[in-house]
Amino acid sequence: MVRIAGWVAQHPILWFFAFFIVFPFLVPYYALATQVLIYGLYALGFNLLYGYTGLLSFGHAAYFGLGAYGTGLALARLKVTSLWGGLAIGLLTAGVGAAIIGFLCLRRRGIYFALLTLAFAQLLYFIGFQLAHVTGGDDGLRGIPTLPVALPGLTIPLDSPLALYYFILALVGLAVLGLNRILESPFGAVLQAIRENSDRTSACGYDVNRIKHLSFVFSGLFAGLAGSLSAIYLRIVPIENLYWTTSGQVVMMTLLGGAGTFFGPFVGAAAFLVLEDILSVFTESWQLIIGLIFMGFVLFLPKGIWGTLVERLLVRQTTVEPDAGSDRKGRSSPEASARP
Amino acid sequence: MPFDISLTTLLTQVFTGLVLGMIFVLLAVGLSLIFGLLTVVNFAHGSFFMLGAYFGFFVLGFTKNFWLALLVAPLLVGIFGLLVERFLVRPLYGRSIDDPLLLTFGLSLVLVEAARLIWGKIGLTFDSPPALVGSVNLGFTHFPSYRLFVIALTALVLLALWLFLERSDLGLIIRAGARDPLMVRALGMDLGRIWLLVFGLGSALAGLAGILAAPMYGVYAEMGVSMIIQSFVVVVVGGMGSLTGAVVAGLLIGEVVGLTTLFAPQLAEIVIYLFMAVVLLVRPSGLFGEAGLFE
Numbered sequence: 001m002v003r004i005a006g007w008v009a010q011h012p013i014l015w016f017f018a019f020f021i022v023f024p025f026l027v028p029y030y031a032l033a034t035q036v037l038i039y040g041l042y043a044l045g046f047n048l049l050y051g052y053t054g055l056l057s058f059g060h061a062a063y064f065g066l067g068a069y070g071t072g073l074a075l076a077r078l079k080v081t082s083l084w085g086g087l088a089i090g091l092l093t094a095g096v097g098a099a100i101i102g103f104l105c106l107r108r109r110g111i112y113f114a115l116l117t118l119a120f121a122q123l124l125y126f127i128g129f130q131l132a133h134v135t136g137g138d139d140g141l142r143g144i145p146t147l148p149v150a151l152p153g154l155t156i157p158l159d160s161p162l163a164l165y166y167f168i169l170a171l172v173g174l175a176v177l178g179l180n181r182i183l184e185s186p187f188g189a190v191l192q193a194i195r196e197n198s199d200r201t202s203a204c205g206y207d208v209n210r211i212k213h214l215s216f217v218f219s220g221l222f223a224g225l226a227g228s229l230s231a232i233y234l235r236i237v238p239i240e241n242l243y244w245t246t247s248g249q250v251v252m253m254t255l256l257g258g259a260g261t262f263f264g265p266f267v268g269a270a271a272f273l274v275l276e277d278i279l280s281v282f283t284e285s286w287q288l289i290i291g292l293i294f295m296g297f298v299l300f301l302p303k304g305i306w307g308t309l310v311e312r313l314l315v316r317q318t319t320v321e322p323d324a325g326s327d328r329k330g331r332s333s334p335e336a337s338a339r340p
Numbered sequence: 341m342p343f344d345i346s347l348t349t350l351l352t353q354v355f356t357g358l359v360l361g362m363i364f365v366l367l368a369v370g371l372s373l374i375f376g377l378l379t380v381v382n383f384a385h386g387s388f389f390m391l392g393a394y395f396g397f398f399v400l401g402f403t404k405n406f407w408l409a410l411l412v413a414p415l416l417v418g419i420f421g422l423l424v425e426r427f428l429v430r431p432l433y434g435r436s437i438d439d440p441l442l443l444t445f446g447l448s449l450v451l452v453e454a455a456r457l458i459w460g461k462i463g464l465t466f467d468s469p470p471a472l473v474g475s476v477n478l479g480f481t482h483f484p485s486y487r488l489f490v491i492a493l494t495a496l497v498l499l500a501l502w503l504f505l506e507r508s509d510l511g512l513i514i515r516a517g518a519r520d521p522l523m524v525r526a527l528g529m530d531l532g533r534i535w536l537l538v539f540g541l542g543s544a545l546a547g548l549a550g551i552l553a554a555p556m557y558g559v560y561a562e563m564g565v566s567m568i569i570q571s572f573v574v575v576v577v578g579g580m581g582s583l584t585g586a587v588v589a590g591l592l593i594g595e596v597v598g599l600t601t602l603f604a605p606q607l608a609e610i611v612i613y614l615f616m617a618v619v620l621l622v623r624p625s626g627l628f629g630e631a632g633l634f635e
Contacts, residue, residue: 056438056441056442058445104617104620104621107620107621107624108576108620108624108625110437111375111379111381111437111438111441111580112576112580114381114438114441115381115572115573115575115576116576116616116620118569118572119569119572119573119576119613119616120613120617122569122613123610123613123614123617126609126610126613127610129609130606130607130610244565244569248445248449251442251445252446255442285453285454285456285457287449287453288449288450288453288454288457290449291446291447291449291450291453292446292450294442294446294449295428295443295446295447295450298432298439298442298443298446299428299431299432299443302435302439
């Protein structure tokens with residue numbers, strides 16, 4: 001077990017691909033596998049901000065939704081004929097949205113940040129709701145075509161569920177590579193320094209607010225890509241993509257899997273979706289059970305499934321997840337640490 | 341167009357906004373009190389609001405007495421709040437400031453889903469007490485007497501709360517505990533019990549808001565969801581931990597929503613967030629917040 005965990009830690013991206021290439025055949029149906037990829041990517045983006053930078057956003061539905069609507073509107077209403085064009089517009093929408101909202105939210109630190117992100121996401125939800133003639137409002141945005149993937153000298157149709165899955169896997173894999181690159185870079189180290197002690201990072205000469213803002217935008221871009229892929233996959237953008245429940249979901253997924261660990265978000269997204277899938281067969285009140293499980297994790301297993309596993313199985317020599325085992329006490333407020 | 345609206349309609353809407361504002365104030369004061377002392381953001385506050393309405397509905401069903409329900413429902417929610425602090429929130433003191441927020445977020449999901457399971461998905465109607473049916477002539481218009489009662493009762497409760505915090509010994513300890521918990525403990529006070537009490541008090545205020553709102557807005561499992569997000573906006577605008585801020589911002593936002601409903605109904609839900617964005621740009625610490633506090 002320990003050796004396997006060690007290999008995974010040394011070649012995380014390789015194992016990521018190996019696992020997800022066979023993944024659709026391990027779950028009951030392809031749809032679930034695709035959902036895990038999309039929501040895993042969404043949680044990955046959220047985790048960059050919460051797990052690595054220490055900023056709890058309760059409004060990530062905004063960027064997921066902006067990505068989804070950006071791509072959806074481009075393909076369904078603006079009649080963009082290239083899938084890449086649709087994706088690019090989705091990413092741009094999410095990125096610009098994250099840049100503006102991030103700027104406003106970062107004017108307040110600490111607990112205000114969570115409340116502000118939530119409020120701005122709700123603002124976007126109500127705007128989406130009111131602009132029904134553009135967004136489809138309550139009915140969702142319909143009529144998104146499934147365009148083929150155009151590569152130089154090659155056009156791949158995405159008609160079959162499996163082709164769509166592997167296309168999404170390719171893009172999610174690229175995003176995972178990108179995130180790995182970000183976290184391994186000096187910039188990634190500064191992010192974690194901010195999480196551990198923002199004042200000290202500032203004293204070291206880093207422009208903490210600008211770096212937080214950058215992390216916010218990156219995080220929004222990952223969430224936006226997840227939203228874009230969701231629009232392409234579902235061929236509809238439901239208004240719930242912007243609703244606060246979508247923000248809550250990613251918080252729960254990330255914490256279940258393990259915030260601040262590289263693969264935790266994917267583990268959490270998979271656990272959440274499989275649990276939802278199983279529970280909703282038996283009871284309409286599956287959210288009650290997931291809510292209780294989530295509370296149990298906050299109270300007793302704050303490192304989540306993957307975080308706890310990594311901590312138990314890995315000896316300290318690993319270089320890939322040096323932060324997975326470290327505790328996060330450095331982030332607690334002076335008020336809180338004065339407590340028993 | 342806006343200019344066709346008569347003075348009577350305008351004044352009526354000002355009163356409607358005032359009622360909504362009062363409900364916001366009750367919620368925001370509880371949130372702010374709990375945050376000021378425990379640095380806990382209670383996401384489940386909206387669910388406590390919902391519980392207040394349901395508890396009130398059932399006490400009313402058993403006793404047929406609105407006044408008894410008005411007394412018992414907040415009390416029950418208060419007791420529920422005590423249990424939540426003691427068994428769920430207390431283990432999280434000393435951990436990250438985000439953890440209680442995450443926990444109470446989970447709790448709010450559980451409570452809403454439990455309410456759906458126990459009391460059904462269909463909303464219930466809650467009649468105003470017989471003594472307060474009808475309307476009162478305010479000179480410019482007839483305004484529902486129940487809504488006037490809500491304004492008066494909330495004002496009384498706020499006055500009592502203010503007297504309690506400013507004039508009683510316990511209130512003094514609470515204010516001191518918000519300012520310097522370490523010093524208060526050094527002086528030999530058991531702050532753990534004060535925190536428990538304050539959490540219960542804040543929860544009871546949310547319960548009171550719930551039963552007061554029930555005859556006006558109906559009783560349903562999700563009734564607290566939009567309320568809590570809007571109350572967060574009130575707290576951000578007023579300044580977290582500031583009770584004056586909670587009162588002023590609550591009334592202000594109640595009026596903003598009330599008047600927007602009159603002039604541009606489709607903007608009513610959007611304007612509150614725009615208002616927050618403007619306050620944030622002009623005064624990042626909120627109207628009554630101190631810069632750097634609770635960051």
